[in-house]
Each structure stands twice: as structure tokens, then as C-alpha cells.
Amino acid sequence: MHPDLEKLIALQRLDVELAKLREEIAAVPTRIAALAAQSAAAQAARITLDDAIAKEEKLRRSQESDIQALRERGNKLRKQMDVVTTTVQAAALDHEITFLTAEIARIEDAELDSMARSEFLEAQLPKAREALTAAEANLERERTRGADHTAATQTRVKALTTDRNTLRPTISETALTSYDRIARTRGTALSEGVNGKCSACQMMIRPQSWQDLRDRSRHDLMLTCDTCGRMLYWDPARDAPQKKPADREESIAARIVRSL
Numbered sequence: 001m002h003p004d005l006e007k008l009i010a011l012q013r014l015d016v017e018l019a020k021l022r023e024e025i026a027a028v029p030t031r032i033a034a035l036a037a038q039s040a041a042a043q044a045a046r047i048t049l050d051d052a053i054a055k056e057e058k059l060r061r062s063q064e065s066d067i068q069a070l071r072e073r074g075n076k077l078r079k080q081m082d083v084v085t086t087t088v089q090a091a092a093l094d095h096e097i098t099f100l101t102a103e104i105a106r107i108e109d110a111e112l113d114s115m116a117r118s119e120f121l122e123a124q125l126p127k128a129r130e131a132l133t134a135a136e137a138n139l140e141r142e143r144t145r146g147a148d149h150t151a152a153t154q155t156r157v158k159a160l161t162t163d164r165n166t167l168r169p170t171i172s173e174t175a176l177t178s179y180d181r182i183a184r185t186r187g188t189a190l191s192e193g194v195n196g197k198c199s200a201c202q203m204m205i206r207p208q209s210w211q212d213l214r215d216r217s218r219h220d221l222m223l224t225c226d227t228c229g230r231m232l233y234w235d236p237a238r239d240a241p242q243k244k245p246a247d248r249e250e251s252i253a254a255r256i257v258r259s260l
């Protein structure tokens with residue numbers, strides 16, 4: 001194995017983790033903004049509901065006062081009825097009283113409709129209150145959690161950056177230049193060869209290259225994938241089934257960083 005390769009593997013692990021941590025830090029404000037929007041929407045829904053309930057109450061107050069006025073007018077007309085002298089007058093009064101009675105009945109029906117609407121709206125209140133409380137609590141929790149998480153992540157970023165800055169000068173400039181160039185365009189510069197394939201692009205590695213890659217005595221070779229251009233490495237530990245891949249990769253990176 002090329003002497004730089006193991007260090008590059010450790011460098012890539014650091015770079016990948018650093019990128020992931022930076023993404024996590026960047027995601028916090030987005031998550032908080034989404035929860036703030038949810039909270040604002042719940043608040044707006046609550047206000048809309050309160051407004052609608054108030055509107056129905058106002059409508060019923062006005063209906064009540066209309067009914068009251070119509071009744072007073074009806075009473076007045078009935079008193080006049082006692083003193084009318086002609087049938088024409090009586091018929092006119094009777095006609096008006098009938099109209100007033102119908103009008104009162106119409107408004108009372110409308111009042112019942114309004115009461116039904118109020119009942120429907122008030123039934124939604126507990127759910128709206130609950131939604132608002134939950135949305136505000138979620139937002140508050142995420143603000144606290146986000147701040148804590150960001151602080152912890154920043155500490156980790158600082159530690160990993162120190163490791164990275166310690167590691168990079170131990171790698172040859174040629175290898176480092178290639179690594180940086182490929183990482184810039186491909187996201188990652190190294191790819192593990194697994195079962196004759198490049199694990200990053202899944203394309204077959206030429207048989208001769210695959211054989212060279214597995215030859216641990218070839219310290220001069222720095223092979224790249226013909227398809228994606230990533231630098232290839234082969235990990236013999238993958239053939240050891242008792243180890244889990246995560247443990248093994250961790251051990252490579254940890255060992256390199258520790259040995260610096």
C-alpha cells in the first residue's frame with residue numbers, strides 16, 4: 001500500500017465527518033424557521049377562530065336588538081288595534097303585525113343558525129389551543145436543543161479540524177494535491193475497491209489494477225478508478241468476517257490520528 005494512502009483514508013474520514021457536522025450546524029436555523037412558521041400558523045388559526053366566534057356573538061347581539069325593536073313596535077301596533085275605528089285601519093294594522101311577526105321569526109331562525117355556527121367554532125377551540133401550545137413548545141425545545149447541539153457540534157468541528165491540520169502536513173504534496181482536486185469535483189477523493197468494483201461509482205476495476213491493488217507489497221502504486229478518477233484503496237480487513245466494517249474503518253482513522 002502506498003504510504004500516503006492510509007493517511008488519506010484518515011483524512012477523508014475527517015473531511016466527510018466535518019462536512020456532515022457543518023451540514024448539521026447549517027440545518028438548525030432551517031429547522032427552527034420551519035417550526036417558527038408552524039407556530040405562527042397555529043397562532044393565526046387561533047386568531048381566526050377567536051375572530052369568527054366574536055363575529056357570531058356580535059351578530060347575535062344585533063339580532064337580539066332587532067327582535068327587541070320589532071317586538072316593541074308590535075306591542076305598540078296591538079295597542080293601536082284597540083282604538084281603531086275603521087276596518088281599513090284594522091286591516092292595515094293587522095297586515096303590519098303579521099309582517100312584524102314573520103320578520104321576528106326570520107331573525108330568530110337566523111339567530112339559531114348563528115348559534116349552531118358558534119357551537120361548531122367553539123368545538124374547535126380546544127384543538128386549536130392544543131395545536132398552538134404544542135407548536136410553541138416544539139419551537140422552544142428546538143431553539144434550546146439547536147443551540148446546545150450547535151455548540152457541541154462546533155466543539156467537535158474544532159477538534160476534528162485540529163486533527164486534520166495535524167494530519168495534512170504528514171502527507172506528500174503530490175498526493176494531497178490530487179486528493180484536494182478530486183474531492184473538489186467528486187465530493188470524496190478515495191474509494192475502496194470491493195469485490196473488483198469501485199465502491200463509489202460501482203464500476204468494475206480492470207483485473208490487472210484489481211490485482212495490483214490487493215498486492216500489499218506495491219508501495220509505489222497509487223491507483224485511480226478508470227471511471228470516476230477516485231484514488232483506490234483496498235482493505236484486507238474486509239476479508240475478515242469477524243469485524244464489522246464500521247469498527248474497522250474507525251480503527252484505521254483513529255490509529256492514524258493517534259499515531260501523529
Ligand SMILES: [Zn+2]
Nearest residue numbers: 198201225228
Ligand atoms: Zn469509481
